[in-house]
Amino acid sequence: MIEITFPDGNKKKYDKHVTPEAIAQGISPSLKKRCVAAKVNDNLVDLNRPIEEDASLRLITKKDPEALDVLRHSTAHLMAEAIKQMYPDANFGVGPAIDEGFYYDVDFHDVTLSEDDLPAIEERMQSIVDQGGKITRSVISREETLELFKDDPYKLELIRDLPEDEAISIYRQDTFTDLCRGPHVPDVSWLKHFKLLSLAGAYWRGNSDNKQLTRIYGTAFFSEKDLNNHLHLLEERKKRDHRKLGKELDLFMLSEYGPGFPFWLPNGMIIRKEIEDYWYDVHEEEGYEFIQTPIMLNKDLWEVSGHWENYRENMYTSEIDDKAFAIKPMNCPGGMLAYNRKLHSYRDFPHRVGELGLVHRHEASGALNGLFRVRAFTQDDAHIFMTKDMIVDEVAKLIDLYDRVYKVFDLDYHIELSTRPDDKFIGEVSVWDASEKALEDAIVSMGKDYKVNPGDGAFYGPKLDFKLRDSMNRIWQCGTIQLDMNLPERFDLTYIDHDGSKQRPVMLHRALFGSIERFIGILIEHYAGAFPTWLAPVQVEVIPVNLDLHSDYAKEIIGLLKEQDVRAESDFREEKLGYKIREAQTKKIPYQIVIGDNELEAGTVTYRKYGEKKQITVPAATFVSMIKEEIDTKQ
């Protein structure tokens, strides 16, 4: 007999070799039906895997997050089986479950697959499912495995990399056998709701020196409904694509004359200026000073900063008067020069210096993507100089600031702490430990949760990253707070301490939006182009019912709004009311006002808010103060 401990702490005796499936069945047949896999001593295993000794057991049902991974991994195998049947020469790389689905990397050799081939593979997958079949696991010897996969070069490579003493498991279903750690669903009949989505090249083992395989992406769910919801989400993301909306709303453009160098158009400029003004306001309140450093500086400076050595391939260079210059890829070196222009006292710390700095980086052509990845962008940078014992308070203050600003944009976030890399780092381990502790203390003091990424810090210091979640469930890294132990040394930064001695300040880099360009790209998709009133390029569209009778009153209303700096417009073309209303809607203007005889006589306006159906008539002055309030509070 062995003893099984359940998640609620209950213990129960079972015969040796009992399977999780049998245990589930014993509890209730309906539970067994919902079970996908099990966690035995925290290892995810198949339901029919016998348990040999005392263990803790957690049954994984369809509701558990791990269950989707199992399902999707099994669907990847199903896809591989279908592909093997259709393309017998295909060789397989790896085929894991990922966040929203799965993929499998396949070497089709001389065959080039296109997206048009995916439906046929899907059909084959479906017919395999229709035939039904168990998925079974077996453990075989290394020699047997090597023999079994002798025609699969990628699998052989994976097998050779497995530790000598590790048991090698394979999974079989019907005609298909794959090297796999598992676990899998017990039966292919579980795999009903899947969809193949796209394909693209992917380097074998993620190394650009290796051959490129064809990666096929797909997704799978337990129910038709979940699958459809996910497909709708993907469609909605496509609809909100900032490149599409940016064109429709005339916010920005890209030209083939400047790949990766965005142009800001009048509408986009309004949004950008609002955000920058807000940034200056809020930082001024927080005690920041502002600078702007040159875009181009002598190569000697980049040698001091280390960029010439470490970042050269991403820098644009030029010559001035026979001297080598580089366009800045980061703002910090210029900021260091500004700091060093004079002596600093501990009394002036923390010394906070902000810069909306335009940087240029030569990104690989294939990396460019709308406003998300560009070659020229504005960092909302700041450098803060202080003493060691100020770190906790200052970082806490920053977290509070970030928290407030992200709320304004209705963006959730979580914090990740990246710590000292294992090998490549500068400075003393004890200093690193203290710095990491300071960052942690700051987070804790603000009552925030965080996740640790061990070894993910930059070589020059630990950092906090702020990962935003948008309305389409995507994660974006925007904010960052990084301690820097490198540049203060390289630029020999100092301050005068109490006792008159020269000391080295602590410095941190921080950005709230990261890149203004990218942040606006995120906002476009987050809001689906329907910006909150304070950001909207046009805030009010005034529509007269009859041009002859109501134009003057329309102009009067616009005058009232403009007096309060509300961006109001009217279209005095000879078009029908319905036409103008439709246009205001397609432009996603927050407020449309219709005025006719009724409004003219009563001195009122009839407004409708974007996204709502109801029409409300109020005195003109009431409307003005209402919208003014909404704009001022950035609702």
Next chain:
RNA sequence: GCUCCCAUAGUUUAACGGUAGAACGCAGCAAUGGUAAUGCUGAAAUUCAAGUUCGAUUCUUGGUGGGAGCACCA
């Protein structure tokens, strides 16, 4: 940078290797209106370079740009 895919008026798009067609937008004319498209008329396009062909938007090669990924991303 790599693999695959794509490139037609300002925008979205149609055209077996044989006259480039539409919708929106723009301009002109008429219609004067109450919550998502009034009608008529007009101007407006084959990404660039080479090749195959009697003839190329269509086929081939290359350039440029874009997309999906990969790699990259202090």
